[in-house]
Amino acid sequence: MRRSVRKLSRVFAHAACDTLAFMPTCRECDDEVDVLVTVKVDGKSTKRCEDCADRAREAAEIAEASEGVVQQMMGFKGRR
Secondary structure, three states, X not given: OHHHHHHHHHHHHHHHOOXXXXXXXXXXXXXXXOOXXXXXXXXXXXXXXXXXXXXXXXXXXXXXXXXXXXXXXXXOOOOO
16 A cells, blocks of 8 residues: 555656656647647547647538438438
């Protein structure tokens, strides 16, 4: 028990240190950003920068709209 408390105290001491700067990195464009945004892509949540998240949302909206047009053209009456 005491050993785990010591490890935690070291972790918190390092987290409070000003010399360690952590910049999150976007997985899509590999740029360091201040804040990552969580966005769902193909049913999976991923963390991306705001620009990549906007592009992913736009691509999902376009794909959904085009799927709806194709389903309407084919006469599909069921649910998605």
